[in-house]
Amino acid sequence: MLSMLANLLKALNSETSPWQISLAVCLSLVVALTPFWGLHNLLVLLLVLLIRTNIAGFLFGLALFSLAAMLVDPLSVRLGESLLANPALIDFWTALYQSDFWRLMGFNHTLTLGGFVIAVVSMAPLFVVMQVLIKQYRSRVMTWVSKLKIVQALKASKFYSIYQAVAE
Amino acid sequence: MLKWIRWSGLLGFAAVVALLAAFFLLAAGPLVKMAIEGVGSSAAGAKVNVDDVSLSLSPLGFELRHLTVANADKPMENLLEFESAVATVDLGPLLMGNGIIDELSVNTLRFNTARTTSGALEKSASSASGGDGAKQEPGMAEELISQLPSAEEILARESLQTEAAGKAFTETFDRRQQQLDSALNNVPDEAALKQYQAEITALTTEKITSLEDFNQRKQRLEVLREQFKADKKALNTAKDLIGETRVEVTQRLQDLKAAPGEDLASIRDKYQLNAQGAANLSGLLFGSQTGEWATQALYWYEKIKPYLASDNSDEEPEYQRPDGRYIHFPTSNPWPEFLIRHTAISAETDAGDLAISGTDLTHQQAVLGRPARIDIDGAGLNKVEALQLNIVIDHRQAVGRDTLTLAVTDWQLDSVNLGLGDAQLESAMGQLQGMAQITSGEGRDQLSSRLEGQFGQATFNSSGQTLFAKELALALASVEQFTIDARANGDLISPSLEFGSDIDQQLSAAFNQRLREQQDKLEATLQSKLDDKISEYAGPYADDLQALNNADGKVTDKLAQLEDMARAELDDYVAQQKQEAKDEASAKANEEASKLKEQAKDKLKSLF
Numbered sequence: 045m046l047s048m049l050a051n052l053l054k055a056l057n058s059e060t061s062p063w064q065i066s067l068a069v070c071l072s073l074v075v076a077l078t079p080f081w082g083l084h085n086l087l088v089l090l091l092v093l094l095i096r097t098n099i100a101g102f103l104f105g106l107a108l109f110s111l112a113a114m115l116v117d118p119l120s121v122r123l124g125e126s127l128l129a130n131p132a133l134i135d136f137w138t139a140l141y142q143s144d145f146w147r148l149m150g151f152n153h154t155l156t157l158g159g160f161v162i163a164v165v166s167m168a169p170l171f172v173v174m175q176v177l178i179k180q181y182r183s184r185v186m187t188w189v190s191k192l193k194i195v196q197a198l199k200a201s202k203f204y205s206i207y208q209a210v211a212e
Numbered sequence: 213m214l215k216w217i218r219w220s221g222l223l224g225f226a227a228v229v230a231l232l233a234a235f236f237l238l239a240a241g242p243l244v245k246m247a248i249e250g251v252g253s254s255a256a257g258a259k260v261n262v263d264d265v266s267l268s269l270s271p272l273g274f275e276l277r278h279l280t281v282a283n284a285d286k287p288m289e290n291l292l293e294f295e296s297a298v299a300t301v302d303l304g305p306l307l308m309g310n311g312i313i314d315e316l317s318v319n320t321l322r323f324n325t326a327r328t329t330s331g332a333l334e335k336s337a338s339s340a341s342g343g344d345g346a347k348q349e350p351g352m353a354e355e356l357i358s359q360l361p362s363a364e365e366i367l368a369r370e371s372l373q374t375e376a377a378g379k380a381f382t383e384t385f386d387r388r389q390q391q392l393d394s395a396l397n398n399v400p401d402e403a404a405l406k407q408y409q410a411e412i413t414a415l416t417t418e419k420i421t422s423l424e425d426f427n428q429r430k431q432r433l434e435v436l437r438e439q440f441k442a443d444k445k446a447l448n449t450a451k452d453l454i455g456e457t458r459v460e461v462t463q464r465l466q467d468l469k470a471a472p473g474e475d476l477a478s479i480r481d482k483y484q485l486n487a488q489g490a491a492n493l494s495g496l497l498f499g500s501q502t503g504e505w506a507t508q509a510l511y512w513y514e515k516i517k518p519y520l521a522s523d524n525s526d527e528e529p530e531y532q533r534p535d536g537r538y539i540h541f542p543t544s545n546p547w548p549e550f551l552i553r554h555t556a557i558s559a560e561t562d563a564g565d566l567a568i569s570g571t572d573l574t575h576q577q578a579v580l581g582r583p584a585r586i587d588i589d590g591a592g593l594n595k596v597e598a599l600q601l602n603i604v605i606d607h608r609q610a611v612g613r614d615t616l617t618l619a620v621t622d623w624q625l626d627s628v629n630l631g632l633g634d635a636q637l638e639s640a641m642g643q644l645q646g647m648a649q650i651t652s653g654e655g656r657d658q659l660s661s662r663l664e665g666q667f668g669q670a671t672f673n674s675s676g677q678t679l680f681a682k683e684l685a686l687a688l689a690s691v692e693q694f695t696i697d698a699r700a701n702g703d704l705i706s707p708s709l710e711f712g713s714d715i716d717q718q719l720s721a722a723f724n725q726r727l728r729e730q731q732d733k734l735e736a737t738l739q740s741k742l743d744d745k746i747s748e749y750a751g752p753y754a755d756d757l758q759a760l761n762n763a764d765g766k767v768t769d770k771l772a773q774l775e776d777m778a779r780a781e782l783d784d785y786v787a788q789q790k791q792e793a794k795d796e797a798s799a800k801a802n803e804e805a806s807k808l809k810e811q812a813k814d815k816l817k818s819l820f
Binding site: 079083086089090092093094095096120121124125128129134137138141142144147148150152153154155156158 | 215216217218221222224225228229304307308535536537538539540541542543544545547
């Protein structure tokens, strides 16, 4: 956990592009809010690995949003249930159901669909917010934080040695 | 654009996928083996063993070698075993965790084969019996009669109304007896009544000497009157209680007397002691064998049913589970959690080789949208020219309907022991047609079935030397063809069975007499035993009942006596007072008259 946090701090403090971190956190939202052992998550993993997203950010976001998922899951299930039972969408779902690919993606699973929809809807605002926060952090907080005495103390701790090792 | 791509990430992804695939390839066989043995054992209640399971990639599938399913009741015997089975599996559904088998072929399926080691599971090992117990088959009628339980066995086995009525009678009588004893304790006895009588006599007959004496007697009479009221109340209470007791005890006694008749009717009905039922020759001919088949069929039906019953949880309108659920839509290629699209099995049985095929075998028929179907065909069997058995298991709706149709062509019967006078059905050629439907809903499963058979070229022989056997042989000689009509309806576990046959009509007169004698004998014994039970319960209480009636009479007499006594004594006292006043007035009048008479005489004397 310390290594993961150190990696994230390293990314935040480095020249890593804000979108790489933001996109990684957004993608982690999909994995966290849908059942982990689903084939759709294999595609998300492919995206995370293939696109130059920040993997530490992805893992950190996954840990964070997995905790949030415990609260969101009931809502996700209800949303999925209502979408799949919506008469206006029945034809659409039926058409998707004819395809093995979509069935493998588990679109007809209430938690998968509900969680996926919530994650996708949240992605855009989350991406923008993350971008702003990272930029603000780098321009204002990072310099100020490094001058804090507590940070000075931290620099003498084990955590900082890990951070250094990761940074190198 | 390309600078966004992390090629090393693609390699990493490929490595992860390859790792998962390698795990699947290496572990799939052992995992399937473990699953079959684990799930199979718990379902069969006995050991299920597979020698080996191997995975094939093209087409994707599994091959099972030598599977055995032990018989839970006979651990040294297999219910079934087969040499090999090949299953081809759909990869897509498998990735979703759905086991869809396109084609399953099973080679050399055998039933009831011997095992070299016990197939009992650890927990059921102690309860397993193990023995085959080859049974000697005595003559069917003798067997039937010998199977009739004795009167003692029936009485011990059955929950008799006589027993219950007897206990109710005893309990009622004892309870009422206690209440009566308590009530009668408050009633004045003979000595008390005599004392009352003596006291009242003394108060009312002796001469009243003064006004004070009169008042004292009056007060004492008032006290006695209050005492009479209390005693009268106690007597009335006792009388009412006796009346209620008599009604209740009489009712219980009537129940007790009626119970043996009802018991006898019930036992007669249950054990089918009526001669017509027992004389049903078609039951004798086919009942035992049919019963065995039905037992086997029911065993397998109960085993298979839980796995073929529709899982309707997918149709629950309200969401309850936090894990979510799959919602299915109409499609030509549905993916239930488990499905065997088609299976072909070659089976070796004692009767000959059978070809068994099954289609759409799944526990989620609502998802599949089609019922399961099992067809069994046999041609050129040992004693049957052709056999066709078609089973359709339809659990798509909440109320399941399973139907079975059977057709047997040219069934060669030979040496079927009739069990009557050493008679045998030497040979006959039979055609059978059967249909059964099982309806299973929220209540208990209901069976509706019928089996019809036509038998021709029938020849009988009888070597019996008794008069009965000879008469039977003569009767059978005229029978060349006969039909049977069997029905089983009602609750699946214990359906009501009916066997009908025209051969019965020809032979029932002879057979009827024999069983009727047995029936009469048994009924007489039963009646005697039940009478004994009445005596056992009612006998000791007969005297008590008589005493109860006597007590009622006595209490009534006492009550009347007490009432008369109270009224009479008061009447006596008033009459005494009146009489005394009357006597006094009369004496005074006489005295006045005498005086006037004397005065008149004196005046007359002075005149003359």
